[in-house]
Amino acid sequence: xxxxxxxxxxxxxxxxxxxxxxxxxxxxxxxxxxxxxxxxxxxxxxxxxxxxxxxxxx
Amino acid sequence: xxxxxxxxxxxxxxxxxxxxxxxxxxxxxxxxxxxxxxxxxxxxxxxxxxxxxxxxxxxxxxxxxxxxxxxxxxxxxxxxxxxxxxxxxxxxxxxxxxxxxxxxxxxxxxxxxxxxxxxxxxxxxxxxxxxxxxxxxxxxxxxxxxxxxxxxxxxxxxxxxxxxxxxxxxxxxxxxxxxxxxxxxxxxxxxxxxxxxxxxxxxxxxxxxxxxxxxxxxxxxxxxxxxxxxxxxxxxxxxxxxxxx
Numbered sequence: 001x002x003x004x005x006x007x008x009x010x011x012x013x014x015x016x017x018x019x020x021x022x023x024x025x026x027x028x029x030x031x032x033x034x035x036x037x038x039x040x041x042x043x044x045x046x047x048x049x050x051x052x053x054x055x056x057x058x
Numbered sequence: 059x060x061x062x063x064x065x066x067x068x069x070x071x072x073x074x075x076x077x078x079x080x081x082x083x084x085x086x087x088x089x090x091x092x093x094x095x096x097x098x099x100x101x102x103x104x105x106x107x108x109x110x111x112x113x114x115x116x117x118x119x120x121x122x123x124x125x126x127x128x129x130x131x132x133x134x135x136x137x138x139x140x141x142x143x144x145x146x147x148x149x150x151x152x153x154x155x156x157x158x159x160x161x162x163x164x165x166x167x168x169x170x171x172x173x174x175x176x177x178x179x180x181x182x183x184x185x186x187x188x189x190x191x192x193x194x195x196x197x198x199x200x201x202x203x204x205x206x207x208x209x210x211x212x213x214x215x216x217x218x219x220x221x222x223x224x225x226x227x228x229x230x231x232x233x234x235x236x237x238x239x240x241x242x243x244x245x246x247x248x249x250x251x252x253x254x255x256x257x258x259x260x261x262x263x264x265x266x267x268x269x270x271x272x273x274x275x276x277x278x279x280x281x282x283x284x285x286x287x288x289x290x291x292x293x294x295x296x297x298x299x300x301x302x303x
Contacts, residue, residue, distance in 0.1 A: 001100045011110035016175050020168040024117045027160050028273065032084065035280040042287050046300045 067146050069286050070295040076279040076286075083276035090269035097262030105259075114172040116262055120270040122165035125193055126228055128158035128274060132200070133225050136218035146282075148214035149289060151221060152204055153281035157274055159197035166190060169242075177241055185234035186242035189227055196224040210289065 001007045010017040065071050098116035105112035132154040139147035169187070170180045181187065204217040235244045247254050290296050 007100065010113065011104060013109060013111035013113075013175060016111060016171045017113055020114045020171040021117055023167045023171075024121065024164045027164050031157060031160050031277055032273075035277060035284050039280070039284050039287065042284060043300060043303055046287075046291060046296065047303065050297060050300050 067144065069146065069290050069293075072146060073283055073286050073299075076283050080276050080279040080283070083272055083279070087269050087273035087276055090265060090272055094262050094265035094269050097265060102259045102262055103256070108176060111172070111175050114168055116266050118165060118168040118172060119263060120266040121161045121168065122190070123267055124161040124270050124274060125158060125165050125190065126231060127271075128154050128161060129193065129196070129224070129228060132158060133221045136221040139214060140218050140222075145289070146286070148218065149282055149285040150278070151200075151218060152214070153278050153285050155197050155200045155204070157278060157281070159194060159201070161270070162190065162194040162197060166194065182241050184240040184242060185238040186231065186240050189231040189234050192227055193231060196220070196227060
């Protein structure tokens with residue numbers, strides 16, 4: 001590659017190359033974010049359950 | 059060493075270990091993948107037949123490779139869980155399945171986007187593509203079955219059997235391009251006098267495969283943390299952990 005323009009146009013294959021990388025990016029990012037969020041939600045739920053019922057926030 | 063492995067199999071120790079290791083591996087994978095992308099998308103020369111369209115290889119081949127590798131991890135863990143009734147083994151299978159399904163999905167989509175300009179079609183029902191699609195269904199079937207029962211242990215055992223039966227599909231995917239006349243190109247020769255790729259093309263590919271492996275290691279550990287928490291929610295160590303947090 002010699003220029004940004006050449007890079008972005010991918011020799012005319014841009015409409016195939018970039019969606020391929022875009023799909024991978026979206027799927028891999030989702031897989032990276034999801035477990036951490038699930039872990040926090042689960043810990044929160046377990047904490048709520050561990051409190052005696054009168055102290056539980058509703 | 060053996061004592062360390064034994065310790066690692068205990069859920070509270072594993073939970074802590076995974077929590078420390080996962081972020082490091084995640085950043086490492088980002089670094090390696092960035093290097094692979096720079097090599098593949100910028101430095102590597104265009105292919106003499108496919109021009110810059112061949113660059114889809116740097117995401118397609120690593121994800122296709124991972125789709126099979128993760129299946130083997132899932133199936134071996136399922137077997138260990140069935141035979142030795144090791145708790146953590148079933149958790150490994152359950153954590154691997156969504157990642158394997160994701161890699162399979164990426165392999166199918168990127169392959170399809172590669173097929174359109176090169177073959178003139180997004181999809182054909184040839185042996186390689188069909189067996190890879192079956193792999194996706196195996197992952198999805200595993201996940202559905204794993205969660206289909208009230209009792210988690212029943213789900214673990216039922217889905218483990220599905221994972222083991224599904225192993226027959228892996229050699230079919232691998233050898234499909236040899237056994238049948240497929241539209242999908244055969245395996246590329248990398249080394250020796252018949253090498254089809256210069257190092258500037260295949261080195262980024264290997265870097266990408268390593269990057270995807272590290273990514274998988276990072277996020278199976280993260281998913282395992284969630285699995286372990288869910289499965290051990292009524293134990294003393296989880297209660298202690300929750301109280302501290």
